[in-house]
Structure formats: structure tokens, C-alpha cells
Amino acid sequence: MNNLSGLPKLWLTKSRLDMATVYALADQADNGAVVIMSGMVRNQTGGRAVDYLDYQAYEPMALQIFQNISDRCHEHYPEITSVVIHHRLGKLSIGEISVLIAVGSPHRAAAFAACENAIDTLKADAPIWKKEYWRDGDSSWVVKKTC
Template sequence: MLASSLGSQSVSAHPNDHFVITIAPLLIDEVYQQADDAANGAIVLMSGMVRNNSEGFSVLHLEYQAYEPMAIQVFRQIAAEIRQTWSDVTHVVIHHRVGRLEIGEMSVLIAVGCPHRKEAFEACQYAIDTLKHRAPIWKKEFYYGKSGEVCSSWVKCC
């Protein structure tokens, strides 16, 4: 079990949940299968993509870094909070990439399995919104500046 430096107790993962931080490309089929269950009436899957623009600038690519032990602990906390609010949730799956990502690549995949679609949508939105505020994951954007020069800046994200 990982200790959290967020000032709370370490959170054990539910046996149906799955959390990954990886340099490898994310696979929608894998994440979907990890959220699948005969009890589900819905699986909501959210994919975060690297887009070609940010705040009016043309993005070339992104680089992600994470403090993995703490990030996985945050993922566990998010799943535990989801289960407190939406008790019917069967599975919470959170996979996040690190390293260099090109335009169009997936940076994050979240899937929530639940008997009902409304709760699945709400829980999935809660997962991504909370992840973006709490998880120690940062991205560095590489983009063309106003004069056409290549610029970069670190952005706290996720």
C-alpha cells in the first residue's frame, strides 16, 4: 500500500479497479474490457487527446511527467470517492501516459462501469475533473510563439 502525502490515510484499491501510469500508448479496448461487467448497463469512457492548439498557439507536441506513487494513490482516492457518491459503480479505470505525446495521441483514458448511464456519466466526469486538480502530473507544451519561434512551458495539469 502506498502512503499518501496528501494528509490522508493510504487508500486500498477496490479489486475491480485498475490504475496505470505508462509511457506506452493507451488502448481503448483494454480500458473498456477492464470496466466491463455483466452488472453494467453503461460504461462511460473518456479519452483526453493531445490537440493542435492551446490558448491561441499552435501546439507541436506535449511531454508529461508524473510522480507515479502519489498519482496512483490519488487515482485510488478518486475511485473511493466515486464509490461513496455513486455506490452502484462496478469498475473505475484510470490510465495516464507520460513522456512525449504527439498531436492526436491519448494522454488519459478513464472508464466507469455502472448499472445506470446517468451515474456512469457523472462518476466519469468527477474522475477527470478531480484528477486534473489533484494528481501530481504535469505537461510541458511545445508550441510556435507569436514570432514563429518554438517555445515551451510547463503547465500543472491533471
């Protein structure tokens, strides 16, 4: 994913996510900071062993929510230069990246604050659903919680 031409800043994909690509999309010459939040599949939830996760989304609406998140971040943190949100869909194994958010800014405080706001809003508002498949063979949908 090193060729950035045509790669969107707001993206849903079944392909593996790449931290270097997201960083490059957020980076600009006037940045003093690029903050990246990486969400990964962990091996347990609440002490219960996870086998893998499956992410599904209502894609047109999710991308609109991503745009709304970006717009609100730019409105609340006017010094930031860019917001990048990439989310993976489909089956993900332990250790794989499910979401990357990168925020570029001349100063780190705004980048950190905007990045935290972006992931909190995404988790609360985006129509993306996660099903956990447990090592014991059972599975369950994760119920969204408001951040």
C-alpha cells in the same frame, strides 16, 4: 494490449493507451453502461500551435490519488461497478491519447457523473505535469487550475 491479465485498473505508463482495453477492464456483466472519457493532445492551445506535449508525474503519489478518486467515486455513486484510470507519461504527439477514464455501472447517469468527477479531480489533484512544446520552438509548463 488485448491480454488483460495483470493489467491494473489504475495505471501510469509510457506506452500508448488503448480504449478497448480500458473498456474491457471497466465492463462487467451487470453493467448497462460503460462511459469512457478520452483526453487527447490537440494541435493548439489558446490559438497557439502545439508541436507536442511532455507529461511527467510523481508516480507513487499519482497512483495513490487515482486510488482515492476511485474510492470516492464508489462512495458517492455506490451503484457503479468499476473505475479505470490510465494516464500516459512522456512525449505525446498531436492526436495521441493522454488519459482514459472508464466507469462501469448498471445505469448511465451514475457512470457519466462518476466519470466527470474522476477527470475533474484527477486534473486538480494528481501530481502530473504537462509541458507544452510550441511550433515556434518555445515551451512552457501548464499551470494547474482547480476544477
